[in-house]
Amino acid sequence: MRITLMFASAPREVHETALTVQEGCTLRMALEQAGWLQRFLEIEAESLALGVWGRKAEWERALRDGDRVEVVRGLRVDPKVARRERFAGQGARSTGLFTRRRPGSKAGY
Structure with a gap:
């Protein structure tokens, strides 16, 4: 085999x-x-x-x-948390799904 x-x-x-x-x-x-x-x-x-x-x-x-x-190997960072942090850091610079957020909502939602 x-x-x-x-x-x-x-x-x-x-x-x-x-x-x-x-x-x-x-x-x-x-x-x-x-x-x-x-x-x-x-x-x-x-x-x-x-x-x-x-x-x-x-x-x-x-x-x-x-x-x-x-x-x-185990993950060092939860992928969901890492994505939220990346999104919060880059902001909603470009057009796309998260360009217009609801007031008071978290980044990435």
Whole structure:
């Protein structure tokens, strides 16, 4: 079976490895075979989230041919809060959806 491993160890730093594994291989076995558990100690130490094609998965999940395994770091900022702050900072400079706000409403609404 061929699978792909993906891990963004830092912002703008993505590691991708294509790997051939045996039938019945689990997420843990695939990461060990690729040497990622020794290379990236934070995967187990910080207990980062694992996923297959964007859906959360457990360490013992059996993989299928063509799966893309993703090691995911937690978010530092809530995306909704970040968007509101960006919008409040830029203001309603240009025309668009939020050009005319209701009096007393929050930015971004």
